[in-house]
Amino acid sequence: MLTLTKLAHCVREHACSLTRLSAAVAMATLPAGAVYAQGSGGGVLEEVIVTSAATRLQSGFESPKPVTTVSREQLDARGLVNIADFLNEIPSFIGTTTPATTTLSSSLNGANLLDLRGLGPNRTLVLVDRRRFTPTNDTGAININVIPQSLIKNVEVVTGGASAQWGSDAVAGVVNLQLDREFEGARVDARYGEAGEGDAQTEFVSLAFGVASDDGRSHLVVGGDMENHDGVVNQSDRDWGRERWGIVGNPLDTGPDDGVPARLITRNVVLGLGTPGGYLPLALGNHPAVAQTRFGPAGEWLPYDIGEFPIPNAFAALPFQVGGDGTPFGDPASLSAPYDRKSFMAIGSHDLTDRVTLFAEASWGKTSSRNETVHPWSFIGGGPDIIAADNPFIPEPLQQVMTENAIPVLVMARTNIDHGAITSDTTNETTRFLAGARGDFADAWRWELSAATGTTDSQALQFNNVIKANRNFAIDAVRDPATGNNVCRANLGGANGAPGCVPLNLFGNGAPSQAALDYIHGTASLQWEVRQKVFAASMSGELLDLPAGPVALAFGAEYREESSSTTPDKTAVDGGYFITNVVPLEGEFDVSEAFLEAGVPVLAGANGMNLDVNAAIRYTDYSTSGGENTWQLGATFSPYTDLTFRGTVSRDIRAPNIGELFQTSRLFFQNLVDPFSGGVSRLIQVPVGGNTELAPEESDTVTFGAVYQPAWLDRFSLSADWYQIEIDGAISSLPAQTVVDTCFATGALCELVTLQNGELFRVQENLVNVAQRNVEGVDLEAVYEVPELVGGTLTLRWLASYVEEQSFSPDGITVLDDAGVVGPDAAGDNPTPEWRWNLSGDYRIGQLGVTAQLRYVGGGDYLADQTAEDINDNDVDDVYYVNLAARYDVPLSESGNLQLYAGINNVFDEDPPVAPVDFINNLGTNTQLYDVVGRYFFGGVRLTF
Known part of the structure; x- marks a missing residue:
């Protein structure tokens, strides 16, 4: 050789x-x-x-x-x-x-x-x-x-x-x-x-x-x-992507030896933590009188459909469900x-x-x-939105229930599709x-x-990254008794605790005004x-x-x-x-x-x-x-x-x-x-x-x-x-x-x-x-x-x-x-x-x-x-x-x-x-x-x- x-x-x-x-x-x-x-x-x-x-x-x-x-x-x-x-x-x-x-x-x-x-x-x-x-x-x-x-x-x-x-x-x-x-x-x-x-x-x-x-x-x-x-x-541009495969917790599982799998891989899996227009989960501490409800495109107050396989114990396991009113958050995810x-x-x-x-x-x-990377969700991990009872954007039927039950705040989970995706450049x-x-x-x-x-x-x-402090200021909106206008609480009565703040309406997909979105967004560099x-x-x-x-x-x-x-x-x-x-x-x-x-x-x-x-x-x-x-x-x-x-x-x-x-x-x-x-x-x-x-x-x-x-x-x-x-x-x-x-x-x-x-x-x-x-x-x-x-x-x-x-x-x-x-x-x-x-x-x-x-x-x-x-x-x-x-x-x-x-x-x-x-x-x-x-x-x- x-x-x-x-x-x-x-x-x-x-x-x-x-x-x-x-x-x-x-x-x-x-x-x-x-x-x-x-x-x-x-x-x-x-x-x-x-x-x-x-x-x-x-x-x-x-x-x-x-x-x-x-x-x-x-x-x-x-x-x-x-x-x-x-x-x-x-x-x-x-x-x-x-x-x-x-x-x-x-x-x-x-x-x-x-x-x-x-x-x-x-x-x-x-x-x-x-x-x-x-x-x-x-x-x-x-x-x-x-x-x-x-x-x-x-x-x-x-x-x-x-x-x-x-x-x-x-x-x-x-x-x-x-x-x-x-x-x-x-x-x-x-x-x-x-x-x-x-x-x-x-x-x-x-x-x-x-x-x-x-x-x-x-x-x-x-x-x-x-x-x-x-x-x-x-x-969602691919047929297999539109099937929305995912993994969910099985609500029928009762223990380690029951012959029932604890988790399921199945189609039509959607995010069960929030909706585009807002969701009030019981698991986040909402009062039973208002919990498990969501908000439609025009701010309508609607019951939340937990789907075929809801999240067991409401958040105790995986954050997904099958069908219902969950958000198909993976649809806009980039493949390449x-x-x-x-x-x-x-x-x-x-x-x-x-x-x-x-x-x-x-x-x-x-x-x-x-x-485009992700939409700036607000729920567990990103922090849910805390909305006070005097927020003027709360729909009237919900406001009445809150008054009747002395409910001080709403805890909202939202996917914020209407905020636009954060874009990496x-x-x-x-x-x-x-x-x-x-x-x-x-x-x-x-x-x-x-x-x-x-x-x-x-x-x-x-681009389009959410500035958390601005968003929190904008969410905490009140009606100014002097003018009748909706303002940020930090600026109530002529105060200037949040310069330039524009109140943010979260009740319904598309509810936020463009001025409010401009205020809460910035470009991280x-x-x-x-x-x-x-x-x-x-x-x-x-x-x-x-x-x-x-x-x-x-x-x-x-x-x-x-x-x-x-x-x-x-x-x-x-x-x-x-x-x-x-x-x-x-x-x-x-x-x-x-x-x-x-x-x-x-x-x-x-x-x-x-x-x-x-x-x-x-x-x-x-x-x-x-x-x-x-x-x-x-x-x-x-x-x-x-x-x-x-x-x-x-x-x-x-x-x-x-x-x-x-x-x-x-x-x-x-x-x-x-x-x-x-x-x-x-x-x-x-x-x-x-x-x-x-x-x-x-x-x-x-x-x-x-x-x-x-x-x-x-x-x-x-x-x-x-x-x-x-x-x-x-x-x-x-x-x-x-x-x-x-x-x-x-x-x-x-x-x-x-x-x-x-x-x-x-x-x-x-x-x-x-x-x-x-x-x-x-x-x-x-x-x-x-x-x-x-x-x-x-x-x-x-x-x-x-x-x-x-x-x-x-x-x-x-x-x-x-x-x-x-x-x-x-x-x-x-x-x-x-x-x-x-x-x-x-x-x-x-x-x-x-x-x-x-x-x-x-x-x-x-x-x-x-x-x-x-x-x-x-x-x-x-x-x-x-x-x-x-x-x-x-x-x-x-x-x-x-x-x-x-x-x-x-x-x-x-x-x-x-x-x-x-x-x-x-x-x-x-x-x-x-x-x-x-x-x-x-x-x-x-x-x-």
Whole structure:
């Protein structure tokens, strides 16, 4: 067998045939990695990667880690314009942060962050040409939308811990976006797409241009993208969304052993906490004479219909009911956030001498998204509206009943549809500059020096956000006896306790005047800046020759500074808005690193037996937490030519990011059981804050696999790799329910709990190094190329992932395993099917290419550890998606080509499985795992010259 150590020597001596090069490269990049480039000449494995994607060693040897390589040709064949869409189809990725999952976000809406193994984007290290890129937020993550994808040549994905090679954050692995730095000529791509429902329109244009000087010593490449995606703005725009799937409490349930499920997944689920025109629930303390009533569009006082499955004990369980007068609050929920992105990059190089090259880069990317998030409800969690008996807007029949029964106040729950939706408008602009030099000496050693600086400037606006104090002033209306006009009580009798206050009529949908709405609304503003500086130096080469081949060595150092600042407006700092009350953030850290790697060919037998080992060690010193060591040991062993075993063991780290260290408060809402008031379930404010005492997370990773390339079946490769990642001291907050229960039972942690009138009101979640995360599974891949099939070339590729464990322990004691749990409310917040796989085929004949893909997302449990006593149906169906694309080349000249392409994603318009979200504006499925757009048509043209 030809190892990569021998391959480097073979290339230098020009002694390898293309067949042997192809075999060696295929072995080096599996699993999920053999790159069959589809050029005009057919399906030959054209791209020869001498450097292993999992190591900095320039001479290389077969990677002991699983590596997935995605080529430019594969991206173009699928017709996708965003690399994130392609990568999220690979089974080892989970789409936790995409336009479909950020529709409720106030700062990440429309973003694309990559997440390997479902461990979170902050545990996946994203690099551009193997260098760190400027973060786009205070978590250190990178929004792929700001990188010009017109210049991406291929993508290397290293799964499994890689901190010793690449630095901290590579706990789940590394994604390296490799740019086409040597491109010459011009390439234009224009594409339009639209969902079968007539929405989700996408317009995309990209340009790449490269030129070299006459003497070949200087080279310039520029590229840019423009994409506008309109999104899907209402769940009710889909037939499955109009079914209003949700989960409700079962009023027929009498106990744990009655054979009756406590909860039901069913259709026509609506919010039972409030109505658009106002609702007076008995559970909020309203007098029985007025309770369980609502108000119609004209303020009519009407009885409230509790529906088929009303909320048991009026708020004691889930806040939903079936039918009746509840509000379909999920109908206007967005399924995919609209976004607009623009990016540009210029790459230049100049050969100063035959051995020294200077290079520089400049890049700019801007993304923006504007999306309606939620309506500013007023009920449990948001606080119900307290209306005094002398409020002049109270309908006369109700006023009479209040007088007769001496009722002092009404407690109203309202969804406030007539207030208009709060709209998030987010803009991120990232600028980065890099310069450096590289060279070689002694024909065996290569070196590189580089320096980079970058800044992300962002703004998040929340239009139509409710100013809580203004709304409270406006609700408390009275009639001025002097004038007979309705006024705010704070301004009665000429007082000016609430300047500009306009009384707010809440009795009936549409009752508030525009002047009152203008008074209670404002625009929340949040500005933030992320800054990064990186200085790096490395050297690699061959140290000495052993009988089995040369010993490869690499070493280097890196210094990095990162800082972030967040500036909200004063109202937000004071907690004055309905949502997005963020306090100022200012934080920074610097880190120094040094690494050493070695690759040793131990055995090279004449019968094809080979053994290579490698080792890497890195010392990292953070200004915030001190020094840490990471390391890796790996080996590849071939008992004979057709078969290779490989494995690694490593210690990896993820240092706390600026947000985790310095963030003071972010407000969330959770349904919590309140033991202080008899075990009632309430929607509670849960601020989450940072901790400057956080230490880096530590993880231990083990991988073991085999690659089989039989001599009896040419162009076939099969691989299987088992992995296990165990993260100890993971940064997480203690669950709010754990904090509450501990405080109630023992008196500990009560400083994190706030009561109001004896009831649970707020729970503070602080970040600590207490959690554990473990993942375990198997990745599989098979690649087979049939070079002569009916006059063309067929390439088949199967990628699969089986997840045995996806566990999370929030306190280091309780373990929640989400493997096989696919509901969006999975206990560990990592919904993960046990099986996911893709089967793709690409057929090329002459000028025509056709690509077909069958993608499988396995079903599983809606929630973990449920029985027939807990829920009526805990099974979520699996789903198959079929994607088709075709392309046709029209040669224009010797170097020019026009390619027409078109395709259909989700050909059979498969609806997502039923897996509803338990939240105020509930969605009917899990947007992390399933396609919510439906059948999608696209077409475009590529011009190369």
